[in-house]
Amino acid sequence: MLHSGTHPTYTALRSLLEPLLKFNHVPLHILSYVPIFQCLTGHNLSKLGQQIHAHMILRGLEPNAFLAAKMVAMYGSSGDLFSAMTVFDKINYPTVILYNSIIRACARYGYYEKAIGIYFRMHSLGLKGDHFTFPNVLKSCADLSSVWMGKCVHGQSLRIGFEFDMYVGTSLIDMYVKCGDSTDARKLFDKMTMRDISSWNALIAGNMKDGEISVAEDLFRTMPCRNIISWTAMISGYNQNGLADQAFCVFEEMLKKDSNVKPNWVTIMSVLPACAHSAALERGRRIHDFASSIGLDSNVCVQTALVAMYAKCGSLVDAFRCFEGIPRSERSLVSWNTMITAYASHGCGMECLWTFEDMIRAGIKPDTITFTGLFSGCSHSGLVDVGLKYFNCMNTVYSVKPRVEHYACIVDLLGRAGRLVEAKELVDRMPIQAGPSIWGALLAACRSHHNLEIAEIAARMLFVLEPENSGNYVLLSNMYAEAGLWKEVDNLRALLKCQGMKKSPGCSWVEVNGKAHLFIGGDTSHPQAKEIYMLLDMLLEALPGEDKGSWLHT
């Protein structure tokens, strides 16, 4: 926005607007408006643009295709797609520039189908796309992961002669990569005469997405030069593939060896998950300190990623401290969701509810993730009726339609509280097809509350829905064993054997003073195993209430 009278845009705009204001009664030529809209583009000034637009209408001025392109770009750049479309639709003889502006606006704000649709209309009118058109159309195909559409556009770009354009080439690589067709992306890359650093980066990201880590590493090593995006692609690629240590090492290597690159907020966000899943709290703190040292700790995305990192490392205190550090007015939907989820995973149901209510007060509209977080928080704290209350009004009050994952949470909520009959009834009358997550939640609840009758129903559904998941057979078999139904146990064991399955053992580990301690389900190989099991027994004794069984299994 224009904050002060000294802002360059402001001064430029004033000199442009002067004739408009001075000669209010003199009809100006429409082309006088061109520099005005150009000036407003990219500064989030669509409100001001609208006023000038109104000024035109009052004077009875209709934009031609050239001016309309500038107006569409102005509205489009600030996300006002509605106004952009209105201007666009009124033009009878559109030009390529006008099409480019509207396609770009649609592609930038996620209206991918619209962007592609408009492109095809343009094509059918005999207008040829140029090197501004194709990258935006291809980006839309990429984000919809529609190879079919992408190949069609690819063909048209070849016919028009953009085979050797670097931007179009890179966009094509990106499109094939995002559609999961890395082979075609590679072919294109090998054929390119001029390669940009972005072409390499797109291919690296693609191979990382496919789990082709060594191919990505080769590309990274052999590329002529690397920028911050190349490094970040490697870091986030390792994290996507669960290779946290490699991600962290590459991050450190980048800091040590490549002094030409400067880490930015995306880099920090990409490296943080490397400490968010094991007991790597110290590593997380180091990255936090580093982010602060280069002034990136005031970025909302970084702050939100820090909240998630601390929560996953087990430090709810630090997570909350980071959340509190985000100015209220800057907290995004994702920030609130992250904090709610953090409380939920730490079993703080009440705090989940307070945070949710606070979010509503702050004027942020909840989404589907907000509610999964909220319900799982209620579920872990036994806040059954509050959870149900929110579930029943999520659509009417907050206009978020319940989805499968919400039903799964509610089944879990009822199930943990032992209200299995209600849970089963909910599954029976839910409007969506119940999948493995639903039946799985029900089966787990039956296990901890020893309800064999409903467990059998859920298990049979799961045997059909995911026959390869051995856990379901084992769970039911254990329940039969508990009830002393040895014949049924044998039947299930036989079934399991003839399908050639083995339950993969459960395992966990902790890091103490930098040394990892590994535990496999039922194993006693740890040097202090005896003491550990004794302590576990003591903990179980000390636990309050009826629900001890389920603690062991969650």
Added chain:
DNA sequence: CTAGGGTTAG
């Protein structure tokens, strides 16, 4: 105009 991106139950 192209490349890297924070939140999802158990």
